[in-house]
Amino acid sequence: DQQVKQNSPSLSVQEGRISILNCDYTNSxxxxxxxxxxxxxxxxTFLISISSIKDKNEDGRFTVFLNKxxxxxxxxxxPSQPGDSAVYFCAASGSRGIQGAQKLVFGQxxxxxxxx
Amino acid sequence: EAGVAQSPRYKIxxxxxxxxxxxxxxxxxxxxxxxxxxxxxxxxxxxxxxNNGVVDDSQLPKDRFSAERLKGVDSTLKIQPAKLEDSxxxxxxxxxxxxxxxxxxxxxxxxxxxxxx
Numbered sequence: 001d002q003q004v005k006q007n008s009p010s011l012s013v014q015e016g017r018i019s020i021l022n023c024d025y026t027n028s029x030x031x032x033x034x035x036x037x038x039x040x041x042x043x044x045t046f047l048i049s050i051s052s053i054k055d056k057n058e059d060g061r062f063t064v065f066l067n068k069x070x071x072x073x074x075x076x077x078x079p080s081q082p083g084d085s086a087v088y089f090c091a092a093s094g095s096r097g098i099q100g101a102q103k104l105v106f107g108q109x110x111x112x113x114x115x116x
Numbered sequence: 117e118a119g120v121a122q123s124p125r126y127k128i129x130x131x132x133x134x135x136x137x138x139x140x141x142x143x144x145x146x147x148x149x150x151x152x153x154x155x156x157x158x159x160x161x162x163x164x165x166x167n168n169g170v171v172d173d174s175q176l177p178k179d180r181f182s183a184e185r186l187k188g189v190d191s192t193l194k195i196q197p198a199k200l201e202d203s204x205x206x207x208x209x210x211x212x213x214x215x216x217x218x219x220x221x222x223x224x225x226x227x228x229x230x231x232x233x
Contacts, residue, residue, distance in 0.1 A: 004158070006158075009156075032219070036224075041226065042226050042227075043120070043207055043209070043224030043225050043226050043227055044159065044207070044224045045224070046221050046222070046223070049219060049221075089158050089159070091158075102214065102220050103161060103164070103172060104159075104161065104222065105161075106158030106159045106160070107158050108156065108157050108158050109157075109158055
């Protein structure tokens with residue numbers, strides 16, 4: 001049961017252009033969404049997040065859009081730079097377990113390649 | 117500020133052998149997580165600790181996997197005996213812990229790549 005899906009395993013974008021990474025989810029209880037970036041041989045690094053009470057969050061070149069009715073979120077990177085080449089994971093959370101513990105469910109990842 | 121430390125970085129074992137991974141979280145982080153990332157998939161939560169207590173271990177294969185976090189700081193994850201399908205990267209993450217009205221960002225270590233032959 002894949003609750004968070006990233007249907008594009010890879011994406012290639014020219015330097016300076018916009019990169020758009022997509023993510024779909026099925027669980028309507030998810031209320032918090034994150035994007036992580038991962039370089040080879042390193043752990044994932046937090047990039048940007050959005051709460052379900054918002055539909056857009058921006059941080060420099062990175063913007064995340066949330067469409068709750070479609071259960072879809074996207075990450076826009078503009079302009080794209082060679083250093084943005086990495087694997088990007090979408091993650092979602094909604095459960096608040098013991099002591100408010102937040103459980104993240106990750107997508108499969110999208111490998112972004114920025115071409116010079 | 118030092119990040120999450122993990123060791124070893126790589127491990128190759130034969131099936132039915134045992135293996136242990138170590139994690140040192142960021143200082144002051146109350147919550148510690150162990151994830152399994154199989155090639156081509158996203159990280160999957162195995163177990164979550166709040167200080168030295170288990171918060172969630174619903175996806176931990178308890179017949180062969182065990183984890184502990186003595187003294188609420190370092191943690192070890194053990195597999196005994198290992199199977200071929202355990203080949204994966206094992207990621208440790210830590211966070212400050214839940215605080216009302218604040219997000220609880222998880223910080224990941226570099227992971228341990230396990231190959232079971």
